[in-house]
Amino acid sequence: xxxxxxxxxxxxxxxxxxxxxxxxxxxxxxxxxxxxxxxxxxxxxxxxxxxxxxxxxxxxxxxxxxxxxxxxxxxxxxxxxxxxxxxxxxxxxxxxxxxxxxxxxxxxxxxxxxxxxxxxxxxxxxxxxxxxxxxxxxxxxxxxxxxxxxxxxxxxxxxxxxxxxxxxxxxxxxxxxxxxxxxxxxxxxxxxxxxxxxxxxxxxxxxxxxxxxxxxxxxxxxxxxxxxxxxxxxxxxxxxxxxxxxxxxxxxxxxxxxxxxxxxxxxxxxxxxxxxxxxxxxxxxxxxxxxxxxxxxxxxxxxxxxxxxxxxxxxxxxxxxxxxxxxxxxxxxxxx
Amino acid sequence: xxxxxxxxxxxxxxxxxxxxxxxxxxxxxxxxxxxxxxxxxxxxxxxxxxxxxxxxxxxxxxxxxxxxxxxxxxxxxxxxxxxxxxxxxxxxxxxxxxxxxxxxxxxxxxxxxxxxxxxxxxxxxxxxxxxxxxxxxxxxxxxxxxxxxxxxxxxxxxxxxxxxxxxxxxxxxxxxxxxxxxxxxxxxxxxxxxxxxxxxxxxxxxxxxxxxxxxxxxxxxxxxxxxxxxxxxxxxxxxxxxxxxxxxxxxxxxxxxxxxxxxxxxxxxxxxxxxxxxxxxxxxxxxxxxxxxxxxxxxxxxxxxxxxxxxxxxxxxxxxxxxxxxxxxxxxxxxx
DNA sequence: CTGTTAGCGCTTTCAC
DNA sequence: GTGAAAGCGCTAACAG
Numbered sequence: 001x002x003x004x005x006x007x008x009x010x011x012x013x014x015x016x017x018x019x020x021x022x023x024x025x026x027x028x029x030x031x032x033x034x035x036x037x038x039x040x041x042x043x044x045x046x047x048x049x050x051x052x053x054x055x056x057x058x059x060x061x062x063x064x065x066x067x068x069x070x071x072x073x074x075x076x077x078x079x080x081x082x083x084x085x086x087x088x089x090x091x092x093x094x095x096x097x098x099x100x101x102x103x104x105x106x107x108x109x110x111x112x113x114x115x116x117x118x119x120x121x122x123x124x125x126x127x128x129x130x131x132x133x134x135x136x137x138x139x140x141x142x143x144x145x146x147x148x149x150x151x152x153x154x155x156x157x158x159x160x161x162x163x164x165x166x167x168x169x170x171x172x173x174x175x176x177x178x179x180x181x182x183x184x185x186x187x188x189x190x191x192x193x194x195x196x197x198x199x200x201x202x203x204x205x206x207x208x209x210x211x212x213x214x215x216x217x218x219x220x221x222x223x224x225x226x227x228x229x230x231x232x233x234x235x236x237x238x239x240x241x242x243x244x245x246x247x248x249x250x251x252x253x254x255x256x257x258x259x260x261x262x263x264x265x266x267x268x269x270x271x272x273x274x275x276x277x278x279x280x281x282x283x284x285x286x287x288x289x290x291x292x293x294x295x296x297x298x299x300x301x302x303x304x305x306x307x308x309x310x311x312x313x314x315x316x317x318x319x320x321x322x323x324x325x326x327x328x329x330x331x332x333x334x335x336x
Numbered sequence: 337x338x339x340x341x342x343x344x345x346x347x348x349x350x351x352x353x354x355x356x357x358x359x360x361x362x363x364x365x366x367x368x369x370x371x372x373x374x375x376x377x378x379x380x381x382x383x384x385x386x387x388x389x390x391x392x393x394x395x396x397x398x399x400x401x402x403x404x405x406x407x408x409x410x411x412x413x414x415x416x417x418x419x420x421x422x423x424x425x426x427x428x429x430x431x432x433x434x435x436x437x438x439x440x441x442x443x444x445x446x447x448x449x450x451x452x453x454x455x456x457x458x459x460x461x462x463x464x465x466x467x468x469x470x471x472x473x474x475x476x477x478x479x480x481x482x483x484x485x486x487x488x489x490x491x492x493x494x495x496x497x498x499x500x501x502x503x504x505x506x507x508x509x510x511x512x513x514x515x516x517x518x519x520x521x522x523x524x525x526x527x528x529x530x531x532x533x534x535x536x537x538x539x540x541x542x543x544x545x546x547x548x549x550x551x552x553x554x555x556x557x558x559x560x561x562x563x564x565x566x567x568x569x570x571x572x573x574x575x576x577x578x579x580x581x582x583x584x585x586x587x588x589x590x591x592x593x594x595x596x597x598x599x600x601x602x603x604x605x606x607x608x609x610x611x612x613x614x615x616x617x618x619x620x621x622x623x624x625x626x627x628x629x630x631x632x633x634x635x636x637x638x639x640x641x642x643x644x645x646x647x648x649x650x651x652x653x654x655x656x657x658x659x660x661x662x663x664x665x666x667x668x669x670x671x672x
Numbered sequence: 673c674t675g676t677t678a679g680c681g682c683t684t685t686c687a688c
Numbered sequence: 689g690t691g692a693a694a695g696c697g698c699t700a701a702c703a704g
Contacts, residue, residue, distance in 0.1 A: 004681060015691045020683060028689055047448045051396065052681035054387035055696045065431075070416045071616075071631075076407040083406070083433050092453075095401075095429045097419050112383045116697095117428075225616060254620055280561060281617050284590055295407075340697060351675045356699060364673055388697035391680045452681095 003046045012040040023048070054116075062092045063305060064118035066109060068100045068126050072224070073251060073279045074294050078124050078146050081298025089306050094118060098126060102185060102222050111135040120305045123149060124298075127193045142308035146301045148194045154308070156301040156318045160194045163290045163322045164201025167246045167274045170288070170324060172209045175333035176244035176272060179206065180235055182221035182228050182252045195223075198248045198276065217242070221252040228255025229262070236263055236271065243271060243333050250277035250289050257285055257329060268331030278325060286328030292320055339382045348376040359384070390452075398428045399641060400454035402445060404436045404462050408560070409587060409615045410630050414460050414482050417634025425642050430454060434462060438521060438558050447471040456641045459485060460634075463529045478644035482637045484530045490644070492637040492654045496530045499626045499658045500537025503582045503610045506624070506660060508545045511669035512580035512608060515542065516571055518557035518564050518588045531559075534584045534612065553578070557588040564591025565598070572599055572607065579607060579669050586613035586625050593621055593665060604667030614661060622664030628656055 009016045014037060021029045022037035029037075041047075054060045063086055067075050083093045094117065100106045109132045114121065121136060125147035128136070133150055136143055142154070149155045171179050181202045184195035199218070206213045219235050221228030228247060232255060236242060247253035253275025260267050267273055267285075275282070278291025297320055304314040345352045350373060357365045358373035365373075377383075390396045399422055403411050419429045430453065436442045445468045450457065457472060461483035464472070469486055472479055478490070485491045507515050517538045520531035535554070542549045555571050557564030564583060568591060572578060583589035589611025596603050603609055603621075611618070614627025633656055640650040 005683095006681085016682080017684080017692080018690060021690090024683095030689060033689075045448065047451055048683095049391070049452045049681055051387045051390035051452065052696090053683075055385070055391050055698085056681075056683040058683095058696080060387070062430075070406060070419070071409075071412040073407075076412045079431075080406045080433065083431055084435070087432070093431045094398075095415075095419055095431050096423070097416065099420075112381070115383055116385045116387065225619075254617065258619060281590065281620070283561075283594060284617070284620050341699095342697085352698080353676080353700080354674055357674090360699095366673060369673080384699095385697055388680090389699070391682085392697080392699035394680075394699090 003044045005046070005048065008037065008041050008044055008046050011044065012037045020048075058116075060117060060119050061090060062094050062118050063302070063309075064094045064096060064114050064121045065124060066096050066098065066121060066126055067124040068098050068106070070095070070097060073277060074147060074249070075124055077294035078298035078301070081295035082122055082124075082146075082302035083298075085299045085302035086306070091119075091306065100185065102227065105187075108132065109136065111139050114139055119309045120144070122146065122301055122305055125194075127188055127190050127195075129190075142305060144301045144305045144308070144314075146297050148192070150190070150192050154304065154314060154316060156297050156304070157194070157320065158292050158322055159319050160197035161201035161204070163276050163292070164198040164246070164248070165205040166322065166324050167276060167290045168202045168205035169209075170326070170330065171244040171246060171272060171274060172205065172211070174244070174272065174330060177211055177333070178217070178239070178242045179211070179244045179246060180217045180219065180239070180242050182219055182232060182235075182245060182247040182256060184220065184223045184248060186220050195248055202246055221247060221249075221255060223249050223252060225251050225255040225258070228252035229258045230255075232256040232259035233262055236260065236265065244330070245271060245273050247273065247275045250275035250279035250282050250287060253287055253289065253329070254279075254282075254285065257287070267329050270334060272330040272333075274330050276322075282325075282327070288327045288330040289325050290322045291325045292322050296320070339380045341382070341384065344373065344377050344380055344382050347380065348373045356384075396453060396455050397426060398430050398454045399638070399645075400430045400432060400450050400457045401460060402432050402434065402457060402462055403460040404434050404442070406431070406433060409613060410483060410585070411460055413630035414634035414637070417631035418458055418460075418482075418638035419634075421635045421638035422642070427455075427642065436521065438563065441523075444468065445472065447475050450475055456480070456645045458482065458637055458641055461530075463524055463526050463531075465526075478641055480637045480641045480644070482633050484528070486526070486528050490640065490650060490652060492633050492640070493530070493656065494628050494658055495655050496533035497537035497540070499612050499628070500534040500582070500584070501541040502658065502660050503612060503626045504538045504541035505545075506610060506662070506666065507580040507582060507608060508541065508547070510580070510608065510666060513547055513669070514553070514575070514578045515547070515580045515582060516553045516555065516575070516578050518555055518568060518571075518581060518583040518592060520556065520559045520584060522556050531584055538582055557583060557585075557591060559585055559588060561587050561591040561594070564588035565594045566591075568592040568595035569598055572596065572601065580666070581607060581609050583609065583611045586611035586615035586618050586623060589623055589625065589665070590615075590618075590621065593623070603665050606670060608666040608669075610666050612658070618661075618663070624663045624666040625661050626658045627661045628658050632656070 022034040358370040
């Protein structure tokens, strides 16, 4: 059962070098030889030892996938798409999560554990500090960022500002003037992070519409349901004149809807809510949102990464489209 | 930057064998030597090449995680928990997804790709055929099944029958008599699969209560929202006398709630709905459910697998508790 | 407690 | 188009 390349070579009556070439589809092997070797290999149930192959070739056929979570809509879908694309090219996905804690620092991304272990790195929505990016770059393998990444790197993402403007403008067109924004973590202030970009998009849409943007309209929801629920409860209690809330993610928008329900506010009659994502379960509450295709971003990013690994070139920034999906959580501003 | 064990050995003034021992914390190394070697290694930024180490030792410090999806609540949470536990022991998680298609066969689990690549395998909610299990066992590494697994294997799971009975009995106590069940895929009929067990639990609870279980009460929801929504739409249209639906997962229960809404039925006034899982977003619609802790099952399974890899022994079956969470989608049977 | 040495199972020149 | 042989960078006996 546990055959090595020598067994195949012996049975096929060729050298191990030829077996290696034949099985990997390299040129300079006679078609007849190739077919014969493959037949023998499959009959013997042979497949090369990944460690031995990696050690000898320096390539691992493995991609490191770095992500803060997997149990969040965006991350799960990106990773699922990426894994599918990688597998289609016979690459493995090595999963590394880095839990983000509210306000606190997360475990540093340690490049050492990825050394000689992966041929490329996919960073999924992880707001890396500049020095972490530098460390990763030091690994000397291609890196693709999905959802969030520093300028100068290969990025697959949305036009976050535009998405935020789209959401905000939708609310403004409905007549809302006191529109709050639920953003992520207070520590997440890298200028290129989606949270920051969405914040900027909201602010500029407000300002252009001649609406003031006082500090109290901006609160932190930590990109999850409970975080947004808590913070929105406080917000809506302290500022009952707020008629609409734009959350930077659908999960946070769901938290806002729950908060409204907790407070006995009707959505959208008393307060309108919009998010960003196009979460599968938004439908449950008729959540209005600016939708994106997360799985496809994962596929694209993985495909690009494989191109890079193969020595190809890919566009620096790939911007995915978004579309406004109007459902039932947004409506006209209440008359009071 | 790319130092090898020889560099460390030379700088530290010892042999490579000593470096290897010191860095891995093996016995028979003088404490002073150990500290010195570690200091030199960290100063040089050295870490062993995983391929070389694997090739020489036969161990990979990697666990293969097999799962049908990652963007489903149960799977995402189990995998997240497992990854966390593995990382805590410096093990890597290699992700392999095997998409399940409605009614159709999925890609066969191919043991060859895992050969000499992993020290253990975690099978998450994947209903493997007997021959696939046999193939995996042939890899000669420990395997732990989470959520669903054949008898005779190491399992971490719920008492699925009990969970189903709990859900069904809750509805019966509320006075319901025509209680439908939304199960998974028609092809998923392995006697030990959670779908099958839950089906049996529902049936026996019905029978014990003296309620008939005609075929039309059992429909397939494919374990996802759209599948259950479609099938429940048909079900509730054709059989308006059904007053309650027990879905084998929360995601399917959500589909049923959506179907009810599509049909203008009020939940729970016209139809009660209950699921199994304790999905984070069940709160959104006040979903009544029989809750389980998926992440913790992932942690436990990974921990057990690491024990097995280390040569330890673990219990054959670990059964996690469930608890009935009554919210707003179940209520008294309507009076007509 | 530490060093020497022989592999681990492939890939990759370099000849032929 | 094919083979011989030299590594790839470690670990694991085995000595000492």
